[in-house]
Amino acid sequence: MQDPLNKNALIFGGASGIGWAAAQTMMEHGAKVTIADVHRSSECNDAARYIDCDVCKAEQVCAAVRYATERDPLDWLVYSTGIQRYGSVVDTSVEEYDLVQSINARGAFLACRAAIPRMPKGGAIVLVSSVQALACQESVAAYAASKGTLEALTRAMAVDHAKDNIRVNAVLPGTVDTPMVRSSARRFGGADGLEQTLQQWGESHPLGRVGHADEIANLIAFLLSDKASFITGASYRADGGLLAQLAVRL
Incomplete structure (x- = not known):
């Protein structure tokens, strides 16, 4: 990862899991990090700024972006907020489906909508999707649909904002x-x-x-960095080879 001194980063869902690992990786290299989440976990420390944020609420998402850009434009945005629910389309209630979409996909839309106008040319965005956007197990209809939405959103934003040299990529973890x-x-x-x-x-x-969260964080950090300056609209699997194999075994 290229030294990101003076880079200003905002991570939605950064209080735990992959988001927190990404925050740590960026801070280790000197970036200023703001975490937006619904709870401040015990892992968070004073090295990162923190703001309470329910991504279902547009006004809170906008407030998080304003907070992160009080002093500097936003260089990097990571959307790592997500929930998992189980069920087929028959088993999943409309309310539960809407909740998964709201947190996993609509929240990413809200975050990018608020953040991009505050990003300089050369900014970068990474959305944390899942291999289940491409292939899935049984009973994950709502989750898989939400992650598939992130894939399409990544491509659309990459095309729309290439003129401003704002790059948008997605990371697709396997089991982490x-x-x-x-x-x-x-x-x-x-x-x-x-x-x-x-x-x-x-x-x-x-x-x-x-996988380990820091392994995904390393990929996120690379895609944000100038070393990935010719990469946009792409989806990178970090899945331990999961989707490379066939279910049939000899």
Whole structure:
């Protein structure tokens, strides 16, 4: 990652998981980071500024962007806010579907809508999507739809804002050890226990393990940096080889 001294970054969903790992990576290289989230986790420290933000509420998203740009234009934006819900389209209520879309996809739209006018030429955006935008397991209809929306939004914004040299890319993680994944493992792990469930899920990836949040953060940091200056409208999988393999085994 190119030294981002004096870069001003805003991370939605930066209080935990991949967002927090991205915040740490940027701060380690000297960037000024603002975290916008619904809760300040114990992981957050005084190195990053923090603002409460419910991404379902447009006025709070706009307030977060104003807070992050009080003194400097916004160089980097990361949208890492997301929730997971389970069910087919028949099992999922309209209210639950709307909630997933509102947090995972509409929130990204609101964040970018507010942030782009405050970004200088040469700014960069990364949306955290998922491999389930491309291929999915059973009973994730709402989640997969929301992540597919992020894929399309990435391409559209990359085209619309290329004239201002604002780059927009997406990162598609596989299974990564985050609080959200651990919550799912507790739900579906049964008697096997949390750690054994995570190990089993990891074994479905050719690399034989789940990913670590800092591994995704490194990819985010690269895409934001000037080293990726000719990359926009792209989606990068960081999935341990998950989508490279066929389900059929010899």
